[in-house]
Amino acid sequence: xxxxxxxxxxxxxxxxxxxxxxxxxxxxxxxxxxxxxxxxxxxxxxxxxxxxxxxxxxxxxxxxxxxxxxxxxxxxxxxxxxxxxxxxxxxxxxxxxxxxxxxxxxxxxxxxxxxxxxxxxxxxxxxxxxxxxxxxxxxxxxxxxxxxxxxxxxxxxxxxxxxxxxxxxxxxxxxxxxxxxxxxxxxxxxxxxxxxxxxxxxxxxxxxxxxxxxxxxxxxxxxxxxxxxxxxxxxxxxxxxxxxxxxxxxxxxxxxxxxxxxxxxxxxxxxxxxxxxxxxxxxxxxxxxxxxxxxxxxxxxxxxxxxxxxxxxxxxxxxxxxxxx
Numbered sequence: 534x535x536x537x538x539x540x541x542x543x544x545x546x547x548x549x550x551x552x553x554x555x556x557x558x559x560x561x562x563x564x565x566x567x568x569x570x571x572x573x574x575x576x577x578x579x580x581x582x583x584x585x586x587x588x589x590x591x592x593x594x595x596x597x598x599x600x601x602x603x604x605x606x607x608x609x610x611x612x613x614x615x616x617x618x619x620x621x622x623x624x625x626x627x628x629x630x631x632x633x634x635x636x637x638x639x640x641x642x643x644x645x646x647x648x649x650x651x652x653x654x655x656x657x658x659x660x661x662x663x664x665x666x667x668x669x670x671x672x673x674x675x676x677x678x679x680x681x682x683x684x685x686x687x688x689x690x691x692x693x694x695x696x697x698x699x700x701x702x703x704x705x706x707x708x709x710x711x712x713x714x715x716x717x718x719x720x721x722x723x724x725x726x727x728x729x730x731x732x733x734x735x736x737x738x739x740x741x742x743x744x745x746x747x748x749x750x751x752x753x754x755x756x757x758x759x760x761x762x763x764x765x766x767x768x769x770x771x772x773x774x775x776x777x778x779x780x781x782x783x784x785x786x787x788x789x790x791x792x793x794x795x796x797x798x799x800x801x802x803x804x805x806x807x808x809x810x811x812x813x814x815x816x817x818x819x820x821x822x823x824x825x826x827x828x829x830x831x832x833x834x835x836x837x838x839x840x841x842x843x844x845x846x847x848x849x850x851x852x853x854x855x856x857x858x
Contacts, residue, residue, distance in 0.1 A: 613769030
């Protein structure tokens with residue numbers, strides 16, 4: 534009802550819809566269909582970190598319905614070239630996909646990039662920011678900690694975030710107690726604003742051993758503050774983290790490799806400093822909001838131009854061409 538009211542009173546020409554996974558995808562699809570019925574153009578912005586898994590594990594008829602639903606959007610925004618490839622090769626080859634990566638919040642980036650980071654010659658703080666659960670690799674971290682402690686007895690693992698599903702925190706606490714990890718781990722809960730920036734600044738390295746991702750904001754924020762990265766070969770992450778240059782990439786679930794890379798970085802201040810410089814430069818060059826906004830502006834202008842062309846000559850409308858036999 535609100536969308537109908539806005540269309541009548543404000544007459545917007547474009548609806549920008551975020552797309553996620555599972556039941557939320559179908560809620561988003563309802564907005565897409567309603568907007569098209571109201572004569573609006575639609576930009577569908579795919580954010581779901583496990584959308585590929587959701588699609589692949591769905592029955593064939595659901596996959597076809599997902600693909601049909603996404604063709605109702607005029608443009609689908611993917612966060613990386615790998616996600617674009619997935620959409621065109623596995624979902625629907627006739628989707629119109631544009632790649633626009635996430636960017637770091639402007640205020641956060643301004644503060645994070647203002648001062649040169651310290652290589653942290655003393656102390657060993659391993660930082661994780663994200664949902665506490667299997668998908669983000671928290672249990673892999675807990676398995677890796679004993680190995681890291683053997684080589685770096687003073688190491689501290691900081692976890693910022695809330696449980697991804699009910700019961701995760703109890704499971705984490707059980708593992709933490711049984712493995713005697715209390716003195717080397719600290720769980721901070723949800724951290725936001727200035728406290729979040731300060732948390733990144735206290736870290737020595739940033740780890741995100743996810744089993745499923747799109748393009749995580751926490752990774753970009755860690756890079757902006759100059760933290761070396763250890764993450765996994767999932768989603769758009771391999772397009773951001775270059776092996777050995779600004780971080781390390783491991784296979785999801787490989788806790789031994791995770792432990793080895795953490796130990797390596799904690800023991801090599803020079804390598805951390807080189808990766809720190811590379812990450813800050815990459816953020817400045819590719820992941821500030823100005824670049825993303827320019828791309829969105831072009832997408833919107835092209836859609837509005839199509840609308841004007843369609844009104845002046847309906848027979849040449851892109852919609853007519855796409856739907857004709």
